[in-house]
Structures are given as structure tokens and as C-alpha cells.
Amino acid sequence: MLAFLVAIALTVARPATTISTPITSLSQIYQLLTNPGVESYEPPYGQFEGVNLQVASGWQCFYYGGPEPYWMDTRVFAYSHLGAGWVERIEGETSQMIFATEPYTAGIQQQVTGLTPGVGYGFHAAMLTIFQTGKKSTDGTMIKQVGMDPMGGIDPQAPAVVWSEADDRDRVWSVDLRTSVLAEAPTMTVFIRVSSPYASGAPSIRNQSFLDSAILAQTPVVTATSPAVSDVPTFTVNWDNAVPAPGCVRLKWRGVQWLDEAEGVWRDWITGTYLVQADFAGERGHAYRFRARVWQEYPNGAFLHSPYRAEGDTRTEVWPMIAGRVLGPDGLPASGAMVAVTGTTYTTTSGRDGYYELKMPAWLGPQAVTVSHPFWLATSPLYSVTLELIDTLPFTWTLRPPDDAVTNGEFEAGLAGWHSVGITPSIVTEPVHTGYSALALSGAAGVTLTAGVTQSVVITDSWEPALSFWYNPVGIGASDRFNVFLTVVTQTTSTTLPVTLTHILTPALDTPGWAHLAYHLGPPDIALSGTVDIRLQLWHTSGGNPVTSTLYLDEVSLGRATGGPYKAYLPLVQKSY
Ligand SMILES: [Ca+2]
Ligand SMILES: [Ca+2]
Numbered sequence: 001m002l003a004f005l006v007a008i009a010l011t012v013a014r015p016a017t018t019i020s021t022p023i024t025s026l027s028q029i030y031q032l033l034t035n036p037g038v039e040s041y042e043p044p045y046g047q048f049e050g051v052n053l054q055v056a057s058g059w060q061c062f063y064y065g066g067p068e069p070y071w072m073d074t075r076v077f078a079y080s081h082l083g084a085g086w087v088e089r090i091e092g093e094t095s096q097m098i099f100a101t102e103p104y105t106a107g108i109q110q111q112v113t114g115l116t117p118g119v120g121y122g123f124h125a126a127m128l129t130i131f132q133t134g135k136k137s138t139d140g141t142m143i144k145q146v147g148m149d150p151m152g153g154i155d156p157q158a159p160a161v162v163w164s165e166a167d168d169r170d171r172v173w174s175v176d177l178r179t180s181v182l183a184e185a186p187t188m189t190v191f192i193r194v195s196s197p198y199a200s201g202a203p204s205i206r207n208q209s210f211l212d213s214a215i216l217a218q219t220p221v222v223t224a225t226s227p228a229v230s231d232v233p234t235f236t237v238n239w240d241n242a243v244p245a246p247g248c249v250r251l252k253w254r255g256v257q258w259l260d261e262a263e264g265v266w267r268d269w270i271t272g273t274y275l276v277q278a279d280f281a282g283e284r285g286h287a288y289r290f291r292a293r294v295w296q297e298y299p300n301g302a303f304l305h306s307p308y309r310a311e312g313d314t315r316t317e318v319w320p321m322i323a324g325r326v327l328g329p330d331g332l333p334a335s336g337a338m339v340a341v342t343g344t345t346y347t348t349t350s351g352r353d354g355y356y357e358l359k360m361p362a363w364l365g366p367q368a369v370t371v372s373h374p375f376w377l378a379t380s381p382l383y384s385v386t387l388e389l390i391d392t393l394p395f396t397w398t399l400r401p402p403d404d405a406v407t408n409g410e411f412e413a414g415l416a417g418w419h420s421v422g423i424t425p426s427i428v429t430e431p432v433h434t435g436y437s438a439l440a441l442s443g444a445a446g447v448t449l450t451a452g453v454t455q456s457v458v459i460t461d462s463w464e465p466a467l468s469f470w471y472n473p474v475g476i477g478a479s480d481r482f483n484v485f486l487t488v489v490t491q492t493t494s495t496t497l498p499v500t501l502t503h504i505l506t507p508a509l510d511t512p513g514w515a516h517l518a519y520h521l522g523p524p525d526i527a528l529s530g531t532v533d534i535r536l537q538l539w540h541t542s543g544g545n546p547v548t549s550t551l552y553l554d555e556v557s558l559g560r561a562t563g564g565p566y567k568a569y570l571p572l573v574q575k576s577y
Helices: 074-078 564-569
Strands: 010-012 046-048 051-053 060-064 070-073 096-100 104-112 120-130 143-149 178-182 188-196 207-218 234-238 250-260 266-273 277-281 287-297 303-305 314-318 321-327 338-341 347-349 355-359 367-372 382-385 392-394 419-422 426-428 438-443 449-463 466-474 481-490 499-505 515-520 527-540 549-559
Touching (some): 070 074, 074 096, 096 104, 120 143, 120 188, 143 178, 234 314, 438 527, 449 549, 466 481, 481 515
Antiparallel strands (some): 046 051, 070 096, 104 188, 120 178, 234 277, 250 266, 250 287, 287 303, 321 355, 426 438, 466 515, 481 527
């Protein structure tokens, strides 16, 4: 018995016939099958209980996975002692019957030649199955499918065969099974198949299949179109170019699928629609593919649809972006700043309130992004920006004052210009706010220490001077403290005595990530001259610090603020304290 289960497909050769089907009707314009209604039959190849066994002419029978079942002209069965005078059929006078009491996987197939490679063809057939007596519902017992081999092979078990969905309903004509392919050779083979995996239970009871009303025809053509790139997430996809195939009664529904290349899975987007375009809502940083198909009604009442193309019809890349604000060193918005990808034409300019959006292709790879401004000084570029599969990279730039008094405030030259206090800080390449490096003030677990840097700078006639820097606390303990000491010695005019003021700032450390701090050294609406001692210092105590604490610093600057005598260069901003 096991020997029968070996998966070998047998195409049973029957004697050639002299019966020829007259081809006179207009249906031949679209119908590519011989004897599609299985109305004519080959001479008998044997008998079952005295009744002739026959296969429809133009078709070949196949079976595998079990003993050979029996093929009959349903008409012959109905009027024999086996039947009850009723001819199960959905078209014409008869259908192809297959039956057995043992399990079977069997059907009929037809090889068709003269097709055009690359053109779409569709195949449909109607099927009815009755398990045992058919007196009660036995859905799930007999599985019906139609298939096409676009390369013309005759093995129904070949992987090349493209099968329709399966219908396992019993006792009703299955009329919605169809498949379609792009021809890969001038020859194509179509299959109508029933899998009947259960024995009938008694030798007198047969599991019956009826096959009828097949159509193989060229399918209409439709192609989805979409923009190659989109700098907004939502864009329009069209499929308004359907061209009917021969025999078209009318074009019917369209279906559209989409695929996110990051996922690689085709998904239904729109099915059964008469729409010919729609807006697709994608995500920035993703590349999408689309493919459309269209249904056509044929003169015999059948519906076929065009095949989907495996690679899709069209592709759209939705550009990701870097977006945020550009600020002056005093934290006020700077419009008119250019943000640009180095070595490319991708640039943007910050607008009202300093907001900018820089869109660029995801496939550019790591890039350097720069900021520049006609009045403020640039900070270092943002290096190694990779926007692959990123929707939006948020980033806030701060510009440096044109009279920046700080040496090496961006820590791009190590510790040059700075003196250390306590534990000598280190220079790190990650994390940085901009450029290649930043400063790290660090304290080890369970150790009490302080780490800081100082620099003394000179300012001259600086309008509302402000200290500006970015800081990023990581693993900060509850009793850690960050202090900024500013000792300002100023002389507003040559006739006044110098005034010394010390400012002590304690920035909050409870929010992770980079934060910007700007602090004005003097009263509003005046320019200052003098010296400023800057001290940035982390205090780390053993008691509450079971972990290593680190405070990263970048982009320290000290210089003039927005407004003042040079405001002709600047956006007009109302300041308040
Ligand atoms: Ca028929
Ligand atoms: Ca830096």
C-alpha cells in the first residue's frame, strides 16, 4: 500500500482519437482550450462494472498518491446502472466524472501551445464533489484546485505549477477557482485537480468528482504607477491604464497589493475596487512596491484576472528627514540657517522660529550634515548620519556667537585651552552633540571625587553676552551635582571701577539625553567687556553612587546674544528675562 503513496505522477496516455471538435464559433477568439466544456470523449479505455471508462478528448488524466481512480463521461454514468438518470454538469450536456472508493488525487490536464511568453493568461474550471452519499455536509473531505504550469511542464506535482486557492466545500459547484500566470514559454499546461484523502467507507459508496466548463484565455493588462521618490509620506498610486484582452465583455474589479522592502511581504491593499487611484500612507525612510491586477468578464460568463508580477509594477522611496530647530547660542530661534548634507545638493533653510526639515534619500549611507548662518558661527558638522529606515531624526542645532571667546569649546582638539579640576576629564567620541568628540566628566562607583574643567576668557564689547553649552547626564546618582561657576570681572566704562560678580548654576540632571543651557552674564540691553572664568564641574560622592556617573559636555561658547547693534543681520526677536 505504501508503494502507492510514493509521489509519482502518472500521466496516463490514452489512444489518440479521430474525433475533432469543430472550431466555428467566435469563442475561439479568446478560448485557448480544446474541448473546454468536456463535451466530447475519447474511446473507452476500460470498464467499471460493465460501464465504459472515458476521458474527455483533448485532455489527459493524471493521478498520484493512491490507486488509480475511474474516469467517466458523466452522461454515461448517469444513464447506466450506476447512476440515477441525473447528469451533474454546469455547462452543456455533460461533465468529466472521476470516482473511487479509495483515496485519490486526480484530475485532467491539457497542454496548450502557441502562447506568447511574457503575456498573462488565466485559467478557471468548475468542480463539484460528493463525498460518500452526499446526504450530509462533509466539507473538508475533498479539495478542489486549478493550476497552471507557465513553462508547459506536464507534471502536476512540479513546483512550477501555480495553483489557485483550495475549495473544500462539498455538494455545491465550485465556480470561483481561478489562477493566472505570465507565460514563460510558448507552451503552457493547465490542471483541474481534486484531492480526496479519505476512503469512502464501503465498497458500494463512491467519492465522486465532476469537472466542467474550463477556460484558458489571455488576461487584460494593468500596471500600477507611482512616483520614484516622495518627500512626503503620503503619495498617489495609479492603476488607470487597464487594457482589455480578446473576448472582453467588460473590465471589472481592480486589486492592488503593496510591499514594504524592509519586510518583503506582499499585502492586499485594495481588492474588488472600481477605483483607479488612491493615496498610500507610507513611512519616511521606507521603500514600497505596488502591483495591480484587473478582472475581465468573458463571453461564457467566466471571470479571469491578470497575474500579479512577482517583482511588482512600481517602486516609491519615501525620503526620511532630519528635522528640528536651529537656535542661536542664547537659545533663541535662528531663521535663515542653512542645513546641508556635505557634498550633495540636499539643503534646507531654517524658517520662522528656527524650524527646519532636511529631506534626503535613505540610501545615501553615512553622511555629514552641516549648519551655517550669515551672522552666527557654525558648529561642527553632525557626522555619520544614517537615515536608512529612519522616519525622522530629530536634531536641534545651536550656532556659535560671532565673537565666541572660548577656545576649543567643541572639544574637537582634545583638552586644548582647558585646565582640569580634580580628576582629569577624558575626551570621548561617543556620545557627541556635534563633531567627532565631546568632554566626559566621570566618577567611579563608590568613590568620592570631583572632575571639571576651567577656562578664562576675555570679552570685548559683547552684547548681552551668554554662556551656552550642551550637556548629557548618564548614570547620574542621586547625590551627584553639576555646577557651573562664572566669575565675571567687568568694567562698563573706562571711568568706572571693575565689578566682580560670581554666578553659580546648578543645571538639572534628571532628564537623559542632550540638553542645552544658555545663561546671560549681565543685565539686558548692554554690551560688556571684561574677563570671565568658566568652571564646569561634576561632584560625585561615594554614598549614593553605586554606579559610574558621567556628564558629557559639548559646544561650550561665550559671546554676544541676539539683538543689539547688529540686529540688522538678525531676526527680530523680543527678549524677556
Ligand atoms: Ca460540459
Ligand atoms: Ca564636539
